[in-house]
């Protein structure tokens with residue numbers, strides 16, 4: 001007898017399917033906004049040294065207090081302002097779990113990170129979508145402020161995934177000044193925009209501001225699963241109370257401490273990715289029938305005719321993996337290309353030129 005699982009599962013979860021990163025092993029993988037560079041010199045040895053002395057028979061420090069101290073020093077805040085999670089994703093889920101739910105709506109600005117809508121649905125949080133401009137992906141500031149006045153939480157991504165643009169800091173100021181909602185700014189990619197682009201330093205004087213950061217992108221440690229929030233101590237305390245106790249393991253804590261302490265060493269890598277981004281953007285703009293949006297992150301959103309087919313041929317004929325957004329609302333014929341190494345970027349440019357040339 002079949003289990004009839006759809007009738008047993010919690011109603012709000014019945015339509016969920018396992019996340020499909022659409023991963024196929026390829027020669028060049030520019031699909032998930034990972035950092036494809038080598039680590040800074042000596043970093044791998046330092047990381048190995050740190051994890052080698054970890055006692056894996058012991059439970060981790062639930063709150064990762066040593067790592068919190070390193071992160072607090074890095075941001076010039078207190079330990080009480082930092083909470084660490086199993087990737088930024090866990091913290092996004094927990095934020096909706098804690099502050100969302102029936103009657104506590106969240107405002108989002110799609111097209112944006114698909115996880116917001118997923119986590120909202122899983123936590124039964126109503127979503128108010130304030131769509132971006134269909135052509136430029138600019139935010140509608142007045143509509144966002146109006147919606148935020150009725151909401152528990154606002155989530156804006158800066159730079160936005162997958163469209164690449166920053167949130168105007170004037171808008172963040174308005175949301176804090178004119179509404180009573182919690183304002184979460186997801187800064188997963190902010191290192192690629194420059195430190196001035198971050199509002200993390202606003203947290204101590206703005207208790208409703210929550211800033212999300214991760215080691216998955218600029219630090220090149222997506223496999224480690226470490227993200228954190230900079231937030232008011234009361235927000236951190238509430239999230240600490242509802243989290244999975246041991247979600248950040250001993251290796252992740254030890255390795256993240258090493259990487260964050262050495263963060264200056266990542267600056268040349270980030271600078272190089274930024275300059276490759278501009279080179280790739282310029283070269284894409286030269287291509288017939290391809291349009292690209294300016295980006296402050298480590299990826300570019302492009303529009304090409306027959307995008308789904310182009311993505312498939314990049315994969316099958318050139319062994320280059322990029323992300324297909326062409327079926328996502330507001331992103332017709334869009335592909336997202338992570339900025340890779342110079343050689344990877346040249347390969348994707350040559351392949352794209354060939355494919356649009358022959359009308360893939």
Ligand SMILES: *Cc1c(COP(=O)(O)O)cnc(C)c1O
Pocket residue numbers: 033086087088089090113157160161186188213214215216217222225226227
């Ligand atoms: C990658 C990403 C995150 C966090 O990813 P983790 O690997 O879970 O830390 C958060 N927000 C956006 C928009 C992202 O693209």
